[in-house]
Amino acid sequence: MRRRVGVASVVHSRNAEQLFTKKSTIIDQNSIAKLETNLEELKQKLKWFASKHQVDLQTDAAFRNEFLNMCKSIGVDPLASSKGYWTQYLGVGTYYYTLAVQIVETILSGVDRHGGIMLLKDLWIRLERHRPNFLQDSHISFEDIFQSLKLMKSLGKGCGYIRTSSQKSQIDQGLVYCVPEELKQDQTLLLTNVGQSGKCCFKLTDVADSLGWGGLRTKTAVDQLIRDGIVWVEKRGGSEGEYVRYWLPGLFLNNSYEDDE
């Protein structure tokens, strides 16, 4: 190849470089797409096997472990199977036991975000999404979820359903929790947060923003603190809407009384 010199050479190499960068991005995207296809394929196949051969898998110990190893790597639910299958081969009880495992797993996986409490509707959507999509029969129903929660009653009040409306149509707006009030760290987190702000009064939105919590989670924690007498509420009606502040008498001595507004 003829060696280029001067300005032309610089321009040429710069163009070439740009082209290479562009091409390498395309190749990267391509190989990622391919990898995802392989991964998806493997996922589907594993789920399909779990759903068709649950009984065979359960009886052969060596093969069962190999199969579980595959599921482990990919993160596929080895218990993915339809209600019909469970009922037919392993008893309907087993179906609810597996669903219970899936419910608790789904809720606990998001504890950092929601503190261990979810709308029934959200929970249901997530459970359905993790079901293998080739299983046309037996979608999960709310009743199934309730049944699983009921079976876990013997494990103490560690999980349950909280009705938020008496209307039947609003049943999906109820809440399912897996972390009992007694073991929640939310109140501690909230108090620490307010304590660090240097003030002894706060608004719900302030706390929710700085902790990155949803409104529901913040409200639940504050309500508990009010019940325990740790937080006081101040409410005033006003022309610019209602004024609500929460006070922490425990911080009166240390922190400032100032309110921003």
Added chain:
Amino acid sequence: MDQWDYTSGMLLPGETVAVVQSHVRVYNGDDKIQAKVDVGRATLTTHRLLWETGSLKTGLLLGKVQKLDKESKGFTAVFSGRSPKIIVHVVPSQRQQPRTADSCPFIKEKPTTFFKLGFTQGGLDEFITKFADILRQKTWEKLPPAEHNRRLGILGIERDIDDEATRTEQKISEAFHDLKSLMEMAKPMVQLAKTISDKAAKIAARTSEDEEDAETVRFRKQLLNLGIADPVTKDSYSSRAEYHLHLAMEICDTLDKVVLDAGGMMTLVEAYCRINRARGLLVISPDDLMSACEMLNKAPNATLSLREFDTEVKVLQHISFDEDLQLTQVLSLVEERGSITPNECAITTGVPMFVVQQSLIRAEALEKLCRDESVEGLRFYPNLFLNSGSIEAS
């Protein structure tokens, strides 16, 4: 027929020709292909099936061939002079985007899962025997390592990626064909699953919905990783009590570290989820777990015990999370600060407020502490009425 590629007429490294037959007609499924010239020379090599006419040179990688059939000669065929045919079943194409005309020779053809070779001038028997042999040998899979180095440049890289994905695809569909083949190929599949997932881990989720799903998948991976190789089953024991005792021991072994990491306490509900994930496919019922937990005090060297709060919440408690130990900790905090509220105590120790409060109230009952309930909330002081000096737990 979009699995076919254009070829240069050159052989690949390590590729040898097995049989050549001229006047072979290609059919897409049951139909004739749309090209003007549909009769050409078929060459079978150890790696590919090549087919060329005067104007066209094409090839199909043998990895894409699923199986061969000889078309059964119908009664009418004998009279109508139809040529004998081989039916070649191919792996369905998994491409995301359709191919373009400049890379695919049969772009106009409808997608099918098989094509046929019609032998207008004989030679079928020899061809199909060799074809079957070569498919069995799978020589194309045993690529000499040098082959990889030969492919230079960007095109080579792209091809490597392509081939790799196709090979993986094939391996998966072969292994998962039925229970028997999966059992035979279980070991390499475990490896493959691991490789793919390691690679995929580097790719970030794209939407928040993906992210939430990914979160559950990650969590599940963690849970499955506790894997119990040989879970305790009911059938192995003569009595329920014995079964539950062994289950209790399994729970201790498996969850010991997890409970400790969780701060020394875990609800039975969470334990239920974790033990079942660790057991994999052999799910136990909540009642079995409950019965097993009630046996924990009978299990030898148990590091976990069952604790029930007044509020009916049941937890597994680690041996190190001892109530007396907690009491000592709380008392030394009061000593250090002069007085303490439950929430201060919770913030300092990282123990849930409810649990801390229980310890404080217990200390009060033991006459170590005194409460002061004021507008500022509940606060505990050392009980100086009964202990003039130190309040350390005795």
